[in-house]
Amino acid sequence: MNLTLIKSTALTRCRELLSPYIGLYLLLSLLINLALGYPISLLYTLAFTALLILLGNCAIGLQKGLIMVCALVAGCYYPFGQLYGPPNFNTLLALHSTNPEEASEMIGIFPPRDYLMGLAIISCGLLALRRKLPPPKSWSHIESACLAFVVVAWLTQPTLNKLAGWPFSLVDAGYPVARFVRDTVESKLTVDSELARMKNLTSVPDDWQITAVKPTRQIYVIVIGESARRDALGAFGGRWDNTPFASQTVGTFFTHYTSAASSTQKSLGLTLNLVENGQPLYQDSIITLANRAGFETWWLSNQGQIGKYDTAISSIAHRAMHVHFLKNGDFEADKQTRDDDLLTLLPEALKQPVDAPRLVIFHLMGSHPKACDRTGGQYATFVHSAETSCYLYSVTQTDHFLQQLRQQLQNSGLSYSMIYFSDHGLALKAKGGKNEYLMHDDKYQQNFQVPMMILSSLDSRHQVINAARSANDFLALFSQWTGINSKQIVPRYRFISSQKAPPIYVTNFALKRVNYARLAQDKF
Structure with missing residues (x-):
């Protein structure tokens, strides 16, 4: 009798292990791993499957709750x-700094298959929830084996960390779900800390110690482009004739200039401010340096502002004497404002007489994704997809903006010098296909390869500088360009020259400085 019962119980357990739902748990574990942006791991896929089996046999409610939460988060993410990969500082900062308009554009650029895949993950979760699990049974070898596997998998990464010389911590488990929670929390805490530090610095006076002020121009203009990768511009070696002005004009062109980071907030934070131990000092920016040197300062922007001091760019901008944002960055912000609208604000900054040198900074929307929203769906040449074609045409729009700007400067009768550069580049997604588009990334050199040129009223020829230059040294350029010398700025080389510079390092999404030369290629 007992033997028959034991055999019957064993047979029932074997049938449960061969249930199609076990395969569904395995598929769901694999999809969750993929969805959260981590490299696929067979160990953790099987371990999470074992966890679902264990909970299904011992804690049905907990299993269903875990499946529901994980499937929903994974499907949406x-x-x-x-x-973007797993959560990191950049993605959490972008989430904080993005207004509703930019969010809608970002959501609209993902290919439909990504949303279908997300829906499929949620559907798998719902299907798993429909399983009618039998009442909890007594503990058996199956539960023991699942528990042992789950525990061993949990301890694997902390143990490897310990062997490598790092502290042993159970928080460092390699399960994608556990990593997602940990990375989200840690990144959010880092963002909150950085924003609090930035907010505190907004009330701190600058620390600039000026040693000399010897400007050679009456007007200095900086145009900060957006999301323009250098190989998309004909004037910088791109395959398309989409920059008729820059390709023909006289001035100094830098063919190997790289951004400091591959997202706007971090890149410009490291470019426009004094940096100490890898942290931007927001009170010591090019704006406060120019103010301290007696310049009249202007910030004219077509980018949104969430608040006055709650993003890196707003924090820098609002130290200028004259600040104009075409967008407020709230629900009233709209897509109808164009970069060209900023030029209507320039005549006020060009008024004569000029009692002091002036610094005018334009911050464009440029080629920010979604590019077809920048161009109204218009493009000149079809390349792979409508979005890529619009992107190349958005470059032409920026080129036209620069042409109009230079014309206004020339008509003013004032001596001037103008710098144009982009904050960062982009990476190609769904490459070569009909759904190809461009988006932020940090894995490729093209994410950091951006155009830079300097035009002035004294230019007489088209000069090219092929030496490598980094936005991490922009303050040194600014000092040499404006004639403002400070004790805190110690140039390592002459920026406007062919002098060799040190190796270039860039900051990735996880705030790690990486060797630019070791990054992969993402060519058109």
């Missing part, structure tokens, strides 16, 4: 995970 899937498009972002394929583009």
Whole structure:
């Protein structure tokens, strides 16, 4: 009798292990791993499957709750995970700094298959929830084996960390779900800390110690472009004739200039401010340096502002004497404002007489994704997809903006010098296909390869500088360009020259400085 019962129980357990739902748990574990942006791991896929089996046999309610939460989060995060990878400082900062308009544009650029995949993950979760599990049974070898596997998998990464010389911590488990929670919390805490530090610095006076002020121009203009990768511009070696002005005009062109980071907030934070121990000192920016040197300062922007001091760019901008944002960055911000609208604000800054040198900074929307929203769906040449074609045409729009700007400067009768550079580049997604588009990334050199040129009223020829230059040294350029010398700025080389510079390092999404030369290629 007992033997028959034991055999019957064993047979029932074997049938449960051969249930199609076990395969569904395995598929769901694999999809969750993929959706959260981490490299696929067979160990953790099987371990999470074992966890679902264990909970299904011992804690049905907990299992269903875990499946529901994980499937929903993974399904919603899937498009972002394929583009940005796991949560990091950059993605959390972008989430904080993005207004509703930019968010809608970002959501609209993901290919439909990403949303279908996200929906499929949620559907798998719902299907798993429909399983009618039998009442909890007594503990058996199956539960023991699942528990042992789950525990061993949990301890694997902390143990490897310990062997490598790092502290042993159970928080460092390699399960994608556990990593997602940990990375989200840690990144959010880092963002909050950085924003609090930035806010505190807004009330701190600058520390600039000026040693000399010897400007050679009456007007200095900086144009900060957006999301323009250098190989998309004909004037910088791109395959398309989409920069008729820059390709023909006289001035100094830098063919190997790289941004400091591959997202706007971090890149410009490291470019426009004094940096100490890898942290931007927001009170010591090019704006406060120019103010301290007696310049009249202007900031004219077509980018949104969430608040007066709650993003890196707003914090820098609002130290200028004259500040104009075409967008407020709230629900009233709209897509109808164009970069060209900023030029209507320039005549006020060009008024004569000029009692002091002036610094005017333009911050463009440029080629920010979604590019077809920048161009109204218009493009000149079709390349792979409508979005890529619009992107190349958005470059032409920026080129036209620069042409109009230079014309206004020339008509003013004032001596001037103008710098144009982009904050960062982009990476190609769905490359070569009909759904190809461009988006932020940090894995490729093209994410940091951006155009830079300097035009002035004294130019007489088209000069090219092929030496490598980094936005991390922009303050040194600014000092040499404006004639403002400070004790805090110690140039390592002459920026406007062919002098060799040190190796270039860039900051990735996880705030790690990486060797630019070791990054992969993402060519058109």
